[in-house]
Amino acid sequence: MPIKRAVKSRVLPHGRSMRRLPVGLGRGLRMGVDFQRGETRLYLGLYEVELNRHLRRIAKPGYRSFDIGGQYGYDALVLAKLTGAPVLSVESEPELAVEIRENAAANPGLPSIEVVTGFVSDDAAGDHVTIDDLAAEHFVPDLIKLDIEGGEVAALRGAARVLEDRRPAIQLEVHGKEIEWECLAILRAAGYEPPTVVDRRRWLPEHRPIDHNRWLIFEG
Template identity: 35%
Template sequence: MSVIFLREIIKRVLPAKMVYAIQQWSLRRSIANYPSRVVCHQYGMHKLSVRLSDSLAEGWYDRDWNEPDEITLLKKGRLKPGAVVFDLGAHQGVVAMLLAREAGPSGKVIAVEATRHNAEIARENLRLNQIENVNVIHAAVAEKDGCELFFTATLDGAVQHDGAGDRVSTVSIDSLAREHGMPDVVFIDVEGYECQALAGAHEVLGQGADFFVEVHVGAGLEENGTVEQVFGQFPSSRYLLQVSTGEEMPFFSWKEGGALPSHRFFLSATLKS
């Protein structure tokens, strides 16, 4: 029996608050027992020091990276020196640091992360690398700001709808733009909450920005929206749409009327010149 299948059984059988208590205990135990350390790797074009404080971070960051294809695509558009970048669902700040290096000292990155542990490690990673043009905000991205959501007590947290979880305040993309400036680039990885995040971006979408969205088909999207809603925010008359169907898979052009991906995928939507 797989761990994921066992977790699903537990969630269905036990009361939500009991599941949350188990998650909290498991998370605290896994972090406390992990041999935290700092590693140094080449992440695309940039060498960075990264604090490893949990097993998920180890799997993702304890190795050299090629430059992520999505960053290569964004660099062809508005990801330039001086850019304002929103990194939404920033985890422990590694991608935010790569975006900050591309934006340069005259640019800035607003990194929003809903899991407190991840936001704290992101701030430490910034200190380790003496990066000063990234602002980490502990919040969840949603349609409206100033509300509260429940978030799973896990290393890769997601919004809960059962009234049990870590309470996290919300911010919208538009409210971030009013406070920090209209973004040139918006990078979204919010574990199935993509439709709500984009619903709070009317002003930014109207003004125009390049977007990268990880779309969690089969991994949370269906609880909150549809693939059609995501694509509907980016008309092909205005955006060059490119899709990748998996890690390390190449991006290919997508046009309205094309087959919709049936599992998790990556969407690049860059403004046409």
């Protein structure tokens, strides 16, 4: 066993338990944290910290949000905290969707966080959903956070009505150069101005499996 992994296994607490985040954008929020699962950065307020100032800018009070790619629910909690408005979180893995619901329930003072289990795409076949259909069923978002590991283009194609009618602010994580170009073309055609580009930090970098992985921030 590598030394780093051995130290981590012996020093850090085992298992997921509800903890109050002590620092960072999520300070004061309660959520399940499992240090052995690699969530130390999240607990210490270092998770995607390079996005914080941009998210504070676009997550305006009263903005209702879609959290597409909910994972553990951290982003949904932060969006609800910053905006004071409802959040719809969509997660494809049922186990993670359960975690999001548990984390939302642990923060009763926040606005409602509703969770949908499914894949966001450009059609609604099977367990797939579109952003346009989610908006018709729940609410039209003022802000969309989109991080679905390469499915960004299909998700935006399935959001034609929302992009045209509301033009929400967007925090978009792209996974590859070609994907970024296609996303930019879709959003440019929908009337969006060029985005703010946020690259990965060089200090204490998070491990990423692909080279071109960054964020595009659209004001809406």
